[in-house]
Amino acid sequence: MRQIFAGTDGLTQSTTIYCPGCTHGITHRLVGEVLEELGVTGRTVGVASVGCSVLAYEYFNCDMQEAAHGRAPAVATGIRRVLPEAVVFTYQGDGDLASIGMGETIHAAARGERITVIFINNANYGMTGGQLAPTTLLGQVTTTTPGGRSAATAGYPIRVCELLATLDGPAYVARTSTHNVAELHRTKKAIRAAFQAQLEGAGFSMVEILSTCPTNWGMDPVRAMEFVAKEMTATYPLGEFVNWRRGN
Amino acid sequence: MAERILLKGNEALGEAAILAGCRFFAGYPITPQNEIPAYMARRMPRVGGVFIQAESELAAINMVYGAAGAGARAMTSSSSPGISLKQEGISYLAGAELPSVVVNIVRGGPGLGGIQPAQSDYFQATRGGGHGDYRTPVFAPNSVQEMVDLTMEAFEVADAYRNPVLVLGDGILGQMMEPVALPPAREAPLPPKPWATTGAKGPGRRIINSLYLDPVVLEQRNLWLAEKYARMRGLARAETVGMEDAEICLVAYGATSRIVKGAMQMARREGIRAGLIRPVTLWPYPTVSIREAAGRVEAFLVVELSLGQMVEDVRLAVDGKAPVHFYGRTGGMVPSPREVLEKLREVAAGMGKRRVVAAGAGA
Numbered sequence: 001m002r003q004i005f006a007g008t009d010g011l012t013q014s015t016t017i018y019c020p021g022c023t024h025g026i027t028h029r030l031v032g033e034v035l036e037e038l039g040v041t042g043r044t045v046g047v048a049s050v051g052c053s054v055l056a057y058e059y060f061n062c063d064m065q066e067a068a069h070g071r072a073p074a075v076a077t078g079i080r081r082v083l084p085e086a087v088v089f090t091y092q093g094d095g096d097l098a099s100i101g102m103g104e105t106i107h108a109a110a111r112g113e114r115i116t117v118i119f120i121n122n123a124n125y126g127m128t129g130g131q132l133a134p135t136t137l138l139g140q141v142t143t144t145t146p147g148g149r150s151a152a153t154a155g156y157p158i159r160v161c162e163l164l165a166t167l168d169g170p171a172y173v174a175r176t177s178t179h180n181v182a183e184l185h186r187t188k189k190a191i192r193a194a195f196q197a198q199l200e201g202a203g204f205s206m207v208e209i210l211s212t213c214p215t216n217w218g219m220d221p222v223r224a225m226e227f228v229a230k231e232m233t234a235t236y237p238l239g240e241f242v243n244w245r246r247g248n
Numbered sequence: 249m250a251e252r253i254l255l256k257g258n259e260a261l262g263e264a265a266i267l268a269g270c271r272f273f274a275g276y277p278i279t280p281q282n283e284i285p286a287y288m289a290r291r292m293p294r295v296g297g298v299f300i301q302a303e304s305e306l307a308a309i310n311m312v313y314g315a316a317g318a319g320a321r322a323m324t325s326s327s328s329p330g331i332s333l334k335q336e337g338i339s340y341l342a343g344a345e346l347p348s349v350v351v352n353i354v355r356g357g358p359g360l361g362g363i364q365p366a367q368s369d370y371f372q373a374t375r376g377g378g379h380g381d382y383r384t385p386v387f388a389p390n391s392v393q394e395m396v397d398l399t400m401e402a403f404e405v406a407d408a409y410r411n412p413v414l415v416l417g418d419g420i421l422g423q424m425m426e427p428v429a430l431p432p433a434r435e436a437p438l439p440p441k442p443w444a445t446t447g448a449k450g451p452g453r454r455i456i457n458s459l460y461l462d463p464v465v466l467e468q469r470n471l472w473l474a475e476k477y478a479r480m481r482g483l484a485r486a487e488t489v490g491m492e493d494a495e496i497c498l499v500a501y502g503a504t505s506r507i508v509k510g511a512m513q514m515a516r517r518e519g520i521r522a523g524l525i526r527p528v529t530l531w532p533y534p535t536v537s538i539r540e541a542a543g544r545v546e547a548f549l550v551v552e553l554s555l556g557q558m559v560e561d562v563r564l565a566v567d568g569k570a571p572v573h574f575y576g577r578t579g580g581m582v583p584s585p586r587e588v589l590e591k592l593r594e595v596a597a598g599m600g601k602r603r604v605v606a607a608g609a610g611a
Contacts, residue, residue, distance in 0.1 A: 009449070043447035045318065057455045063445035065317045066457040068340050071310035074302070078314025078322070079445070081298040082272055086318075086447045104310070107303035 010035035014058045021214040021221025023178040024052060024120065028059050030188045031091070031118055034195055035062065044087040045079050047072045049101075051093035052126040060091075070101025073108035076115040087198060089116040094135040095125045098158050102134075105160070112169035112203035116194045119160065119206055121175075122213040123232060130216030134158040137235050142216075161208050161241045171203030171244035172196075175236055177210040179228040183238075193243070202244040210236060250429035257392045258283035258422040260430075261351060261415070262291065264399040265323050267433045270349070271297035272322040274311035276304060276330060279363045280419040281353035284325040305330040309337030309350070316346040317456040319444030321403055325351035327419075328369050329360060331377070338412055339378030342473075343458025347406035349399065350384075351415045353422040356580040364580025365419030367502060370557035373416050374531040381470050383477040386414040386530040388501040392426035398528070400431065407439045409480055416530060418553065420503035420582065486534035487526040490516070494523025496595055497545040499538065499562050500552065501527045504583075508551050511588035520596045522549075530558070538565035546599050548572040551588055553581075571598075 007013070010032025018024045035041045041062050048056035050069035057064035067075040072090035080088045097105050097119050108115060124142050125131040131144045135157055139148040149157075161175045172194050176187040187209055194205035210232045212224035219227060240246075255263070262284050265273070273292060275285040285301065292299040298315070302308035308324045315322040326334060331352045341348050354369045356362040373386045385405055387398040395417060402413040445454045460466035490512060491497065500508040505526040515522045525541060527534050538561075542548075547570055550559040559574045566572050575591040577583045 041449040044449070045445045045447055047314070054459060057457060061449050061453065063448050063454045064456070065314060065445055066344070066455070066459055067313070068310060068336055071306065071313075071337075074307040074310035075314035075317070077300065077307075078272065078274070078311035078316070079318045080314075081300065081311075082315045082318040082320040082322075083446055103303055104307055107307065 008032040008036050010041050010061055011059055012061045016059055017055055018052065019215040021212060021224055022052070023211040026178055026184065027118065027120065027187070027209055027211065028056070030184065030191055031089070032060065034188065034191045035087070037192070038195055038199070040087045040195070040199070043085060044089070045083065047076045047079070047088070047090040049090065049092040049096040051096050053091050053093060053120065054127065056091045070096050070099070071104055072096065072101065073104040073113070073115065073117065077108055077111070077113050080113060080115050087195065088114070089118060089195070091118045092120070093126065094119070094121045094123065094133045098134040098160050106164070106167070109164045109204045109206070110167050110169045112171070114198050114201060115204060116198050117206040118191065119208040120211045121208050121236065122211040124213055124216050126213050126216055130213070137231060157235050159236060161206070164206065165241035169204050170206065170242045172205035173242040174240045175208040175210070175238050177228055177233060177238055178212065179210070179225045190240070197244055208236070250431070252427040252429050254425050255392055255428050256283060256423065256425050257395045257417065258353065259287045260392045260428055261395045261399050261417070262287035263430060264396040265349065265403070266291055266295055266297070267431060268321065268400040268403040269434045269438055270321045270323050270403060271295065272312070272315035272320040273298070273324065274300040274302045274308040275324050276302050276308050276326065278327045278330045280355060280422050281325050281327045281351070283422070284351065305333035306336065309334040312348050313337055313341055313344070313346060316341065316348045317344070317445050319441045319446055321407070321438065323349040323351065325353065327353045327355045328357050328366070331369065331372065335378035338384065339380050339382060340458055341412040342382035342384060343380060344456050345410040346412065346456065347410050348412045349402045349406055349415060350412055351399070351417065354416060354418045356578065362580040363419070365503065365553060365582060366578065366580055367418060367504060367553040368555070368557065368578060369416065370530065370552070370554060373414050374533070374561070382473065383480065383531060384412050384414050385480055385483055385532070386416050388416045388528060388530050389421060390502050390505045390526065392421065392424065393428045395421060396428055396430060400434070405483065409476060411476070411480075416502065418503050481532045483529055484532040484534045484536065485528040486537040487528060488537065489524040489526070491523035491525065491541060494521050495546045495599070496520065496522045496592060497541045497548045498522055498524045499527070499548060499550045499558070500524065501530060501558065504551055504553055507583060507585050508588055510585035511592060514585060514589045515592045520592055522592055527558070533561045533565070535561070535565040538562055539567070542566040542569040545570060547595050549592060549595050550574050551583070552576045554578055
């Protein structure tokens with residue numbers, strides 16, 4: 001009998017709490033596979049954040065710390081500096097990373113802190129029921145922008161990759177998506193490059209991953225994928241913004 | 249006896265942390281504690297330790313969280329407004345049981361307040377400050393020597409109980425220079441920390457966490473922590489001076505206790521028999537020392553650089569057995585021994601009146 005599918009050493013056997021159609025699970029899997037393929041799971045410390053992925057410490061098969069809301073890059077910095085040989089990553093959503101934790105994000109990047117940030121952008125606060133996030137699209141309806149996000153009162157979406165690309169500290173910054181298989185392959189490639197940057201001591205690395213939130217968007221999973229493909233990528237162009245190997 | 253050298257309080261505290269095996273410091277500039285991060289920035293690289301100037305107090309305390317969770321002896325320092333910002337992190341450190349030392353060189357408040365010495369963060373330090381049912385031991389040095397000794401002890405207590413520990417100083421202690429004898433560096437290996445996240449997979453992997461979504465589990469967790477806090481009660485400590493024959497018990501901590509000691513000696517020369525109880529730990533509070541004195545003295549006088557915070561703990565311990573008077577200066581103002589003496593005279597005069605009334609009632 002030929003085995004065609006198996007779990008990854010990078011994840012535990014726990015069942016996740018994620019909603020049907022949410023791409024958190026797929027992204028966990030990709031991160032887990034990369035940790036396994038790089039052979040670093042046994043020397044990795046991950047940092048979970050606050051939001052839908054708050055229980056990520058149950059899912060990644062490595063030492064984990066749970067951080068306060070927005071503070072994951074600061075916690076990861078403490079771990080990184082104490083354990084020079086460890087692989088250190090954070091897993092954060094858009095509210096955590098780009099709103100309450102924007103200071104920690106920018107400064108960890110500016111320091112060139114040798115950590116890898118997995119950044120899930122689903123354009124709203126999922127865990128708390130779908131509020132306005134810094135990444136919410138203009139016109140997008142959330143519980144706190146019931147008439148759609150208006151620039152006049154709620155400002156504009158923040159493009160984190162472009163923001164960090166202005167700094168000298170990051171070694172690798174890329175935005176990818178989860179809306180089809182080709183993009184998933186690109187996402188995994190980017191995650192691998194981000195960890196590689198850390199392993200080579202090149203500096204800070206981050207992959208922003210456009211993700212679905214069918215429950216709070218009020219869409220079925222297929223429509224949610226289409227929303228990512230058409231609407232989100234229009235505001236958040238995919239691609240590499242910093243790649244130390246290319247010298248940019 | 250070890251050689252005594254002249255050191256500024258804040259720098260002595262920094263050296264004490266290094267002698268205790270602290271190898272991670274993250275901080276943010278704020279007066280009057282700036283000498284601590286500056287000292288750590290110079291010293292840490294020489295001992296193979298880490299110094300980080302964080303982007304904020306929030307980041308600093310959370311860097312300590314990460315470092316402590318990775319097994320290092322870690323410290324941060326700040327002053328009052330900065331400590332308010334760190335409260336979130338202190339609550340998480342307590343919840344996740346991460347040993348760490350947090351230094352508050354207290355200045356006047358509320359709000360931005362001022363940069364002169366104060367003791368107005370007593371409530372914040374002893375009542376938790378952050379959210380949730382938790383406790384942190386609080387050491388209150390009253391000399392540069394104690395800045396050294398109690399800071400070193402703070403690291404031992406933090407590891408012994410897996411808990412954040414506060415060192416509460418003030419601008420006077422931080423800025424003044426005194427001769428100190430530096431103890432030898434801790435040579436014994438640090439206590440093993442099998443819970444620390446140093447990189448592992450599989451069944452042996454470790455999780456540092458304070459999230460318990462099931463209320464049944466969280467209550468059990470909190471009760472378990474409460475047992476630990478009950479064990480910490482044994483840390484309560486006070487210094488007593490002249491209490492053998494005292495009829496008035498002065499209570500003061502930190503730098504204020506030095507001023508009060510001066511006033512006490514002046515009062516004794518006038519025939520007022522005053523003694524002093526000086527809490528060395530503010531939590532757990534040396535309630536037993538105060539309670540014992542309450543049966544013997546005729547009155548208490550509590551002196552603080554605040555509008556009256558520790559006085560509440562004294563009243564709880566005295567439990568109505570004797571009058572508890574208060575004298576405080578605030579906003580960065582520091583009383584002279586003569587001011588305290590004046591208040592002592594008032595208290596003594598009031599006692600005389602009560603004696604007359606009591607004698608009259610008995611006749």
